[in-house]
Amino acid sequence: MMLARLDGETLGHGGAAVLPDVRLGLSAGERLVLLGRSGSGKTTLLNALHERLMAGGHRVALAPQDYALVPQLSVLRNTLMGRLDDHGAIANLVTLIRPGRARRAEAAPLLGRLGLDGLIDRPVQSLSGGQRQRTALARALYRGGAVLIADEPVSAVDETQAEALLALMGERFPTSVLALHDVALARAHATRLIGLRAGRIAFDAPPARVDPAAIEALYAA
Numbered sequence: 001m002m003l004a005r006l007d008g009e010t011l012g013h014g015g016a017a018v019l020p021d022v023r024l025g026l027s028a029g030e031r032l033v034l035l036g037r038s039g040s041g042k043t044t045l046l047n048a049l050h051e052r053l054m055a056g057g058h059r060v061a062l063a064p065q066d067y068a069l070v071p072q073l074s075v076l077r078n079t080l081m082g083r084l085d086d087h088g089a090i091a092n093l094v095t096l097i098r099p100g101r102a103r104r105a106e107a108a109p110l111l112g113r114l115g116l117d118g119l120i121d122r123p124v125q126s127l128s129g130g131q132r133q134r135t136a137l138a139r140a141l142y143r144g145g146a147v148l149i150a151d152e153p154v155s156a157v158d159e160t161q162a163e164a165l166l167a168l169m170g171e172r173f174p175t176s177v178l179a180l181h182d183v184a185l186a187r188a189h190a191t192r193l194i195g196l197r198a199g200r201i202a203f204d205a206p207p208a209r210v211d212p213a214a215i216e217a218l219y220a221a
């Protein structure tokens with residue numbers, strides 16, 4: 001089933017085209033991984049797919065590159081924010097002021113899987129970069145949905161953790177679109193690798209059909 005499609009659209013910012021004439025579809029069950037140099041348009045493309053999915057009425061979990069956490073609030077409260085739009089304003093206020101036992105119990109197993117169990121009540125501003133990144137991921141995984149969109153979601157953790165986190169994302173979300181810079185992780189996780197270079201999609205194919213030289217060419221100066 002096709003969940004979202006970009007059909008010859010020009011993506012950019014304020015009139016400046018970053019990716020002209022993009023043709024790309026996302027079907028249920030696919031794991032797309034975007035590769036490309038800094039500034040090649042990965043975030044731009046993720047945002048466009050996010051908008052398109054939302055417009056189609058799909059529930060999407062988003063893990064942005066800058067995490068978008070509230071630094072003064074705890075790991076638990078930031079995680080619970082993943083479902084704010086499922087509840088009314090009053091319920092949300094109560095949850096954010098004093099998360100109830102039920103909400104805590106709901107989020108705790110996931111925070112355990114992410115290695116955050118000892119940090120649940122710590123304000124995010126007192127965490128390391130990797131711990132913040134895992135909190136942002138916790139919020140997305142707690143949200144759940146048809147599709148996960150994550151922009152460099154494992155850039156701040158070590159390789160072993162990265163593999164475990166990608167496995168967890170795959171377990172929770174059959175469909176995802178990720179930007180990754182680690183080519184080995186990208187190959188291992190993706191069902192489709194998409195290379196961006198010089199304003200266009202240089203390749204879009206299953207990892208086994210993408211030549212290492214094509215990937216190297218993405219990053220060549």
Ligand SMILES: Nc1ncnc2c1ncn2[C@@H]1O[C@H](COP(=O)(O)OP(=O)(O)OP(=O)(O)O)[C@@H](O)[C@H]1O
Pocket residue numbers: 013014018036037038039040041042043044045065
């Ligand atoms: N809000 C914005 N306003 C104007 N230009 C932008 C904005 N965001 C990104 N750009 C420009 O769009 C281009 C693509 O940026 P984008 O963030 O999509 O790249 P990226 O591949 O995700 O990069 P990185 O790997 O560094 O995160 C860049 O030239 C960037 O300068």
